[in-house]
Amino acid sequence: MAEVIVFPDVEDAARQYLATALAARTGFATVQTSTGTKPATLPAELVHVTRTGGVADLVVDHPQITVECYAKRGSRAIQIAQMVRALLAAAARDGAMGDLTIYGRTEFAGPYLDPDPNAPAYTRYSATSQFAVRGSAA
Numbered sequence: 001m002a003e004v005i006v007f008p009d010v011e012d013a014a015r016q017y018l019a020t021a022l023a024a025r026t027g028f029a030t031v032q033t034s035t036g037t038k039p040a041t042l043p044a045e046l047v048h049v050t051r052t053g054g055v056a057d058l059v060v061d062h063p064q065i066t067v068e069c070y071a072k073r074g075s076r077a078i079q080i081a082q083m084v085r086a087l088l089a090a091a092a093r094d095g096a097m098g099d100l101t102i103y104g105r106t107e108f109a110g111p112y113l114d115p116d117p118n119a120p121a122y123t124r125y126s127a128t129s130q131f132a133v134r135g136s137a138a
Helices: 010-023 074-094
Strands: 032-035 045-056 060-071 104-113 123-134
Touching (some): 010 045, 010 060, 060 074, 074 104, 074 123
């Protein structure tokens, strides 16, 4: 039987990394993070992280991660989105998101205005990046 390779949960690793990194930045400690189903009631400021695709080969996964940054004011939503973008770029330069080693990041779409019809009281900016992570034998 061929070796079974399992890849890490980059979606949750990104959420955890962003939660910790945002909390450590002046002016961003109140930004909440989530994955999976969005909260029924959005907090005042939210970064929602979703794996929106990606491909893998034998040992490397290339997950596509989309972040949606919500705030009640447009200027604040873009400010959060730009900070998230900078933090993800820094993680790639460091080679890690928290405990997860990453081997690269490609930005597919920088922050762009992406109105959410289900949350008309909020402004949403979204951005998408692809990461490279290694799997391990299971």
